[in-house]
Amino acid sequence: MKQSKMFIPTLREVPNDAESKSHQLLLKAGMIKQIASGVYSYLPIAKRVLNKIEAIVREEMEAIDGVEILMPALQPSELWQESGRWPSYGAELMRMTDRHGREFALGPTHEEIITSLVRDELKSYKKLPVTLFQIQNKFRDEKRPRFGLLRGREFIMKDAYSFHATEESLDETYQDMYQAYSNIYNRVGLKFRPVIADSGAIGGSHTHEFMALAEIGEDTIAYTEGSDYAANIEKAEVVYTPNVQYSAETALEKIHTPGVKTAQQLADLLGKRLDEIVKSMIIKVDDRFVMFLIRGHHELNDVKVKSFFSTEVVEMATEAEIEGIMNAKPGSLGPVGVTKIDIYADNAVQDINNLAVGANETDYHYINANAGRDFKVKTYGDFRFILEGEEAADGSGPVKFAEGIEVGQVFKLGTKYSEAMKATFLNEQGKAQPMIMGCYGIGVSRTLSAVIEQHHDDNGIIWPKSITPFDIHVISVNPKQEAQRLLADQLYTDFSKNYQVLYDDRQERAGVKFNDADLIGVPLRIVVGKQAADEIVEVKVRQTGESFEVPVSELATKIETLYQDLA
Ligand SMILES: O=C(C[C@@H]1CCCCN1)Cn1cnc2cc(Cl)c(F)cc2c1=O
Numbered sequence: 001m002k003q004s005k006m007f008i009p010t011l012r013e014v015p016n017d018a019e020s021k022s023h024q025l026l027l028k029a030g031m032i033k034q035i036a037s038g039v040y041s042y043l044p045i046a047k048r049v050l051n052k053i054e055a056i057v058r059e060e061m062e063a064i065d066g067v068e069i070l071m072p073a074l075q076p077s078e079l080w081q082e083s084g085r086w087p088s089y090g091a092e093l094m095r096m097t098d099r100h101g102r103e104f105a106l107g108p109t110h111e112e113i114i115t116s117l118v119r120d121e122l123k124s125y126k127k128l129p130v131t132l133f134q135i136q137n138k139f140r141d142e143k144r145p146r147f148g149l150l151r152g153r154e155f156i157m158k159d160a161y162s163f164h165a166t167e168e169s170l171d172e173t174y175q176d177m178y179q180a181y182s183n184i185y186n187r188v189g190l191k192f193r194p195v196i197a198d199s200g201a202i203g204g205s206h207t208h209e210f211m212a213l214a215e216i217g218e219d220t221i222a223y224t225e226g227s228d229y230a231a232n233i234e235k236a237e238v239v240y241t242p243n244v245q246y247s248a249e250t251a252l253e254k255i256h257t258p259g260v261k262t263a264q265q266l267a268d269l270l271g272k273r274l275d276e277i278v279k280s281m282i283i284k285v286d287d288r289f290v291m292f293l294i295r296g297h298h299e300l301n302d303v304k305v306k307s308f309f310s311t312e313v314v315e316m317a318t319e320a321e322i323e324g325i326m327n328a329k330p331g332s333l334g335p336v337g338v339t340k341i342d343i344y345a346d347n348a349v350q351d352i353n354n355l356a357v358g359a360n361e362t363d364y365h366y367i368n369a370n371a372g373r374d375f376k377v378k379t380y381g382d383f384r385f386i387l388e389g390e391e392a393a394d395g396s397g398p399v400k401f402a403e404g405i406e407v408g409q410v411f412k413l414g415t416k417y418s419e420a421m422k423a424t425f426l427n428e429q430g431k432a433q434p435m436i437m438g439c440y441g442i443g444v445s446r447t448l449s450a451v452i453e454q455h456h457d458d459n460g461i462i463w464p465k466s467i468t469p470f471d472i473h474v475i476s477v478n479p480k481q482e483a484q485r486l487l488a489d490q491l492y493t494d495f496s497k498n499y500q501v502l503y504d505d506r507q508e509r510a511g512v513k514f515n516d517a518d519l520i521g522v523p524l525r526i527v528v529g530k531q532a533a534d535e536i537v538e539v540k541v542r543q544t545g546e547s548f549e550v551p552v553s554e555l556a557t558k559i560e561t562l563y564q565d566l567a
């Protein structure tokens with residue numbers, strides 16, 4: 001492709017709202033253009049990379065008997081009414097009305113569509129299992145789109161759905177998908193870890209997320225060095241090993257604590273450690289309020305709370321709601337005397353007694369509050385985030401933290417949708433049963449960004465060979481020089497026979513050409529400059545920075561050797 005005919009609007013500077021490296025480089029390398037917050041056009045270089053990522057995804061899906069389809073983005077609300085999900089999503093679900101006043105959603109995912117598609121067809125166990133997939137734009141009205149393609153409002157997803165007569169059959173496909181995802185991420189050059197994850201509202205029980213390791217990642221992974229244990233920190237189970245440190249129970253005492261609002265301030269005032277303080281929080285679960293107690297040095301894990309109550313609707317109560325229930329402000333809340341709402345506590349709260357807690361009166365706290373005597377805990381449980389260094393749930397040692405970008409997720413869905421939507425099949429005994437389902441997503445446009453996060457230097461992107469937009473970048477330094485232009489033209493023609501070649505034939509200053517080439521990040525570069533008359537060119541390897549002066553007669557062999565060695 002001649003760059004004089006291409007459309008690669010590279011930038012020297014980037015808007016300062018581009019916080020992540022991949023977002024900056026996607027803009028600087030002229031790969032995307034934002035048309036609205038979280039909404040982008042993919043320009044030629046990005047489109048070529050997407051095509052290659054998608055080709056790898058297709059290959060790996062078809063290798064495990066996945067069959068490609070394409071479903072509509074326009075989804076009738078009736079199907080979401082059938083599944084019961086129409087009311088359960090808020091502003092994130094992009095809804096619209098057609099000219100007849102009928103309600104639609106722009107598809108954020110396709111469980112309802114695919115289930116309605118197969119339920120009239122797959123009626124017998126003999127026709128199962130089936131795995132269908134698509135690669136298609138998804139719409140989710142993110143509150144805060146950010147980091148370019150990492151969190152957009154319209155993005156490309158490969159979503160696959162499998163239908164089974166038995167759990168064993170689902171397990172097989174789940175394993176196949178797990179392996180296929182590992183193949184895909186390895187092939188696109190991503191360093192990744194599969195992690196045990198939380199299935200959230202989607203339902204089902206068993207799910208893994210695939211995390212690309214990157215500082216910018218919004219997810220935190222808890223993993224151990226000694227094993228392949230890794231869990232999304234939202235899910236990482238805290239094994240409760242009692243570490244009871246009780247002192248003789250003493251009388252409850254109310255103390256004046258002017259201006260004390262946080263656990264740290266209370267600890268400082270009392271001359272206690274933070275872990276000797278117990279924080280009390282009011283949480284709204286569905287439409288009721290509950291109190292959670294947690295040690296001062298721990299944090300409440302909202303995903304564990306959602307999972308415990310099996311609902312997505314879990315929010316911190318607002319100040320107004322708190323005053324309404326406790327007639328006290330946050331910062332002085334406590335369990336003593338609280339009877340009209342249930343009290344839950346993280347397991348670690350059991351390890352200490354004579355607790356320091358809020359007195360439900362501004363500027364007053366209690367010391368020596370004791371469960372049983374002064375308040376009742378309905379349930380102790382694992383409600384907190386694990387801390388770095390604590391023992392992993394599988395006993396494989398202390399967990400370490402790493403940041404990750406969720407680039408895929410595989411779910412065992414079960415019968416949540418097939419029951420709700422009456423997608424049944426006749427089993428071997430001729431009995432109608434709901435199909436057992438799995439669903440499997442890959443963030444294709446997010447994967448593109450994650451690869452850039454992991455493959456760049458200060459000058460730009462460094463594409464892995466497997467998904468590079470071009471294999472070779474031929475640059476004629478000064479096309480006005482006859483010898484340079486003729487040789488560069490010839491090399492472009494010759495190498496295009498066996499490689500994908502980007503030819504910078506523009507009337508631009510050399511510096512602009514080299515800057516652009518570094519940004520675009522094609523792995524091999526042939527520079528035709530002053531020595532063209534002597535039939536000598538420069539070859540540069542983008543990954544290592546190495547450069548060689550090569551006689552044209554040896555160029556094909558040199559390029560072949562360097563190309564083979566590319567990662
Ligand atoms: O999408 C999934 C599960 C899997 C992921 C892999 C491919 C198939 N679906 C979970 N999820 C996430 N965000 C959503 C956002 C909105 Cl607005 C919605 F209405 C529904 C969902 C939703 O269901």
Ligand SMILES: [Mg+2]
Pocket residue numbers: 219406
């Ligand atoms: Mg997540």
Ligand SMILES: [Mg+2]
Pocket residue numbers: 197209406409
């Ligand atoms: Mg997830």
